[in-house]
Amino acid sequence: MGRLKDKVTLMVLPDQGSGLQKIQVPRWVVKFWRAILIALGIALIVETAGIGFLTYRLFRLHGVKADNEYLLAENAQISRIASEFNQLLQLNYQIRRSLGANIGLEQVDSMATDSSRLKLLETPVLTGTAIHTASLNRENITKLPAWLSQGFTSRDVPTFLPVEGFVTQDFFWMENLPLGSHPGVDIAATEGTPILAAADGMVIFSEWTYRYGNLIILWHRSGYFTLYGHAQLRTCEVRDWVRQGESIGLLGNSGVSSAPHLHFEIWRGAEPVNPIDFIWGLAANR
Numbered sequence: 001m002g003r004l005k006d007k008v009t010l011m012v013l014p015d016q017g018s019g020l021q022k023i024q025v026p027r028w029v030v031k032f033w034r035a036i037l038i039a040l041g042i043a044l045i046v047e048t049a050g051i052g053f054l055t056y057r058l059f060r061l062h063g064v065k066a067d068n069e070y071l072l073a074e075n076a077q078i079s080r081i082a083s084e085f086n087q088l089l090q091l092n093y094q095i096r097r098s099l100g101a102n103i104g105l106e107q108v109d110s111m112a113t114d115s116s117r118l119k120l121l122e123t124p125v126l127t128g129t130a131i132h133t134a135s136l137n138r139e140n141i142t143k144l145p146a147w148l149s150q151g152f153t154s155r156d157v158p159t160f161l162p163v164e165g166f167v168t169q170d171f172f173w174m175e176n177l178p179l180g181s182h183p184g185v186d187i188a189a190t191e192g193t194p195i196l197a198a199a200d201g202m203v204i205f206s207e208w209t210y211r212y213g214n215l216i217i218l219w220h221r222s223g224y225f226t227l228y229g230h231a232q233l234r235t236c237e238v239r240d241w242v243r244q245g246e247s248i249g250l251l252g253n254s255g256v257s258s259a260p261h262l263h264f265e266i267w268r269g270a271e272p273v274n275p276i277d278f279i280w281g282l283a284a285n286r
Contacts, residue, residue, distance in 0.1 A: 002009040002138060005182060006026060006027055006028075007024045007026055008024070008025050008026075009022055009025075010022070010023040010025060013050075021082060040188030045247075068095065121257070126225065130182045134146060144155065147212055155199060155200045155243070155244045156199050156200050156201070156220050156221040156224075156279055157224065158198035158199040158219070158220060158224050158266050158275075158279070159198065159199065159223045159278050159279055160196060160197070160198045160199060160244045160245055160279070160280035161198075161279050161282065162187070162195055162196050162197070162264050162279075163187050163189050163193055163194070163196065164193070164281075165188050165193070165251075165261070165262070166187065166189075167185050167186065167187055167188075168188045169185045169186040169263060170182070170185060170276070171183065171184060171272070172276075173272050175271075177229065178200055179279040183265050183267075183272035184227065184229075184266070184275060185263075185264055185274075185275050185280070186261045186262070187198075187261055187262045188260065188261045189251050189261065189262065190251070191232060191250075191251060191252055191260035192250050192252075193250065193251040194249075194250060194251075195216070195228050195247065195248055195249040195250065195251055195262060196246065196247055196248070197218060197242045197243065197246050197247075198218075198226045198266070198278075198279070199222070199244050200243050200244050201219050201220040201221070201224065201242060202218065202219050202240070202241050202242075203216065203217070203218055203236045203237060203238050203239065203240040203241075203242065203248070204218065204219045204225075205217035205238065206234050206236055206237055206238050206240075207234075209229075209255065210254045211256050211257070212227075212229030212230055212254075212256075212263060213229065213230045213231065213253075213254025213255025213256075213257065214229075214230070214249065214252065214255070215227070215228070215229050215231070215235050216228040216231060216234055216248050216249055216277065217282075218242065218248075222267060225267040226264070226265065226266055226267075227264065227265035227267070228249065228264060229255065229263035229264075229265075230251075230252055230253060230254050230257045230260075230261060230262060230263050231250060231251065231254060231262075232249070232250045232252025232253070232254060233249055233252065234248070234249045235247060235248060235249050235250070236249065266278060
């Protein structure tokens with residue numbers, strides 16, 4: 001009886017139906033194959049789970065890669081904006097330093113007929129793509145030209161072509177994206193060509209900047225500001241009074257520039273305006 005317990009009887013029924021056959025197999029053989037089948041089942045389950053996990057990881061890796069590319073692009077955008085912001089801070093500092101701690105520009109009454117009517121007021125000072133304010137005390141203005149004490153005329157409006165050449169880049173301005181805009185026009189011409197004042201005005205900035213190289217900014221009694229960038233040479237100083245058509249510098253390729261040209265802007269208060277709307281010669285040379 002003990003030997004029978006060590007064996008397992010298998011009943012086999014042939015297809016021809018010749019009779020039932022009995023096969024006795026040792027019990028350890030049955031246990032061995034059962035263990036193998038269980039192991040194969042567990043291996044199959046583990047393999048399926050592993051393939052599923054690897055598929056999930058590959059999917060996540062693809063998503064992480066896409067997120068990483070997006071973050072790199074965002075980081076590059078932030079770095080560019082930070083760089084331009086630092087340039088604006090530099091330009092603002094240079095303007096304030098050149099004007100003095102308490103010196104700026106005052107709003108001249110368009111109906112003024114006597115320089116004694118000049119008052120201390122808050123007035124916008126242009127910094128390229130940002131506007132800051134400073135004040136100009138009456139005592140800070142000395143030896144005003146005779147023409148300044150008169151009511152402003154058409155010569156105080158920037159309508160004079162600052163340089164003969166061809167417009168290579170038009171005005172483009174988006175108020176909600178000023179750093180991505182182009183608040184002026186680029187005029188290509190021969191290096192060394194004289195840059196002329198677009199209107200009568202006072203030089204409020206004449207220094208080097210990173211972006212515009214040799215930069216000149218004029219204030220005009222009509223309330224406009226004009227900006228002249230990338231000059232080869234500046235021939236005017238801060239507080240100089242210049243007349244419309246007078247040379248204030250030489251056209252060049254200074255600052256961030258790929259070829260000799262003049263970057264020219266017109267501002268009215270805190271908003272840039274299209275120079276082509278003011279100067280007929282620009283429209284003709286597009």
